[in-house]
Amino acid sequence: MKTATAQPDSPPKPSAVQQGLTTCRSCAEVFSIELHKCPRCGAPVRVRKMRCVQNTVALLITSIILFIPANILPVTVTYQFGRPSESTIIGGVISLWNYGDYLIASVIFIASVVVPLAKILVLSYLCASVIRQDRKSLVAKTRLFQITEILGKWSMIDVFVVVTLVTLVQVGSLMTIQSGPGIIAFAGVVISTMFAATTFDTRMLWDAQYCDDD
Amino acid sequence: MSEDSPKSHEHICHHCDYLVEIPPLARGEKAYCPRCKTLLRSGSRFSFETSFYLALTSFILLLLSTPFPFLGFNAGGREQIVSLWGSLINIFEQDRPLLAIITFLFIVVIPAIILLCAMALFRSFCGKKCMKNFPWLFKVVYYGGAWAMVEVFVVGILVSLVKISSLAIILYGPSFYIYCLFVITFTLTLGNLDKELLWEAWEEFGNENSNSTARQPA
Structure with a gap:
C-alpha cells in the first residue's frame, strides 16, 4: 500500500488535457480536445469554462454590493396596534436571542449572515489562488468549493421565513407583518453567489500544478 | 478510447x-x-420505470399541494387558513410582487419544469424509444436541481412557525402534509439520477431505432 502514496518530489500526474482529452460537462463523454462539440450530445465544449475567474469575480462584486442593502434595509415591518416597527436581519437575530429562542436565532444567523459571507470569502480565495497559481492543498480547496456549492441554496431560508410570516401574521388590527425591501436585496445576494459558484471552474485550480515557475 | x-x-x-x-x-x-x-x-439506482413513477407521484403531489388549505393561524378565536397559491397571490397583490414571484419560481415553477422533463425522459426509456430532445431535457433535470428550493422552503416554514408559535395556535392544512411528502419524493427522484446510465441508454436506443448521426461531429 505504501508504494501507492505519491512521493513529494515526483512530477504531478498528468491531467486529461495533457493527454489530449477532454470531457463534456453535460454527458461526461471523453473525447479529443480538438473537437469543439461533444460527439455524443452535440453540446458545445470548452476545455475550461470561458473567462472563469472574470465571471466569478464580477458576480462576487455584485453580491458584495447587494449584501449592504440586504443588511441595512429592514426585512420585515411589524405593525402592532397600528404602530410600525422595522427589523433588519441582524436586528431579528438579536431580538430572537433576547427572547431565548437560541436555536432559531443561530439557524437564521448562520443561514443569512455566516453562509453568504463565507461563500463570498471562499470563492474570492479560490479565484485568488487560480490567479496566483497556488498549487498547495488542492484537494482541500476542491472540497471547499463543493461545500460552497451545496450550501448555496440554504441561505434562502430567511426569504421563506419572511414569506411565511407575512402570510400568517394577519390578525386583524392587532398585528400584521409586511416584508421590507431588504429581503429582495438578500435574495439577490443568494442568487448571485449561486451563479458565482456555477461559473467557477475547479479544474483551473489543478492546472497550477503544470505551470513552470518563472 | x-x-x-x-x-x-x-x-x-x-x-x-x-x-x-x-x-x-x-x-x-x-x-x-x-x-x-x-x-x-x-x-x-432505481430502474427507469421506478424513476418515472417517482417523478409522476411528485408532480401530482405538487399539483395537489397548491389549491388546498396550507397553513393557518388561530389567535383569540380569529381563525385564518390559506392555501399556498392564495398566500402567494396575497403577497403579490398586497405586499411585494417580486417576493411572490421569486418564491413561486423556486418552490413551484422550477420543480414542476424539472419533473415534467424527468417524466418525458424516463418515459421514453421505458418504451425504449429514442428521443431527439434528450440532451436538453437532461440538462434541465441535471442542472435545474440546484435551483429547486423545496426542502429549504419547508425548513423556512418550520423556523418561522417556531418564531410565531408563542403568538397563536398554528393550523396545518392538508396541503402542508402533501407538500412535505412531495419534498421526499422529489428528493428521491433527483437523488437517483445516474448520468452515465441515462446517456448510455440514449445512445443504445438511438442506434437501434434509426442510424442516427448523433455520434458524428457536425
Whole structure:
C-alpha cells in the first residue's frame, strides 16, 4: 500500500488535457480536445469554462454590493396596534436571542449572515489562488468549493421565513407583518453567489500544478 | 478510447480533470476520483420505470399541494387558513410582487419544469424509444436541481412557525402534509439520477431505432 502514496518530489500526474482529452460537462463523454462539440450530445465544449475567474469575480462584486442593502434595509415591518416597527436581519437575530429562542436565532444567523459571507470569502480565495497559481492543498480547496456549492441554496431560508410570516401574521388590527425591501436585496445576494459558484471552474485550480515557475 | 472493455468506462473528473477508468459498480458501491476525492458515480439506482413513477407521484403531489388549505393561524378565536397559491397571490397583490414571484419560481415553477422533463425522459426509456430532445431535457433535470428550493422552503416554514408559535395556535392544512411528502419524493427522484446510465441508454436506443448521426461531429 505504501508504494501507492505519491512521493513529494515526483512530477504531478498528468491531467486529461495533457493527454489530449477532454470531457463534456453535460454527458461526461471523453473525447479529443480538438473537437469543439461533444460527439455524443452535440453540446458545445470548452476545455475550461470561458473567462472563469472574470465571471466569478464580477458576480462576487455584485453580491458584495447587494449584501449592504440586504443588511441595512429592514426585512420585515411589524405593525402592532397600528404602530410600525422595522427589523433588519441582524436586528431579528438579536431580538430572537433576547427572547431565548437560541436555536432559531443561530439557524437564521448562520443561514443569512455566516453562509453568504463565507461563500463570498471562499470563492474570492479560490479565484485568488487560480490567479496566483497556488498549487498547495488542492484537494482541500476542491472540497471547499463543493461545500460552497451545496450550501448555496440554504441561505434562502430567511426569504421563506419572511414569506411565511407575512402570510400568517394577519390578525386583524392587532398585528400584521409586511416584508421590507431588504429581503429582495438578500435574495439577490443568494442568487448571485449561486451563479458565482456555477461559473467557477475547479479544474483551473489543478492546472497550477503544470505551470513552470518563472 | 479503443480499449473500451464492455463494462468499465473512461471518465474525466469534472472537478480536477483527471482521467480515470471506472470499473462496473455493484449496488451501493461508489467510485471516487483518486486525485481530488470527489464522488464520481455511485452504484445503487432505481430502474427507469421506478424513476418515472417517482417523478409522476411528485408532480401530482405538487399539483395537489397548491389549491388546498396550507397553513393557518388561530389567535383569540380569529381563525385564518390559506392555501399556498392564495398566500402567494396575497403577497403579490398586497405586499411585494417580486417576493411572490421569486418564491413561486423556486418552490413551484422550477420543480414542476424539472419533473415534467424527468417524466418525458424516463418515459421514453421505458418504451425504449429514442428521443431527439434528450440532451436538453437532461440538462434541465441535471442542472435545474440546484435551483429547486423545496426542502429549504419547508425548513423556512418550520423556523418561522417556531418564531410565531408563542403568538397563536398554528393550523396545518392538508396541503402542508402533501407538500412535505412531495419534498421526499422529489428528493428521491433527483437523488437517483445516474448520468452515465441515462446517456448510455440514449445512445443504445438511438442506434437501434434509426442510424442516427448523433455520434458524428457536425
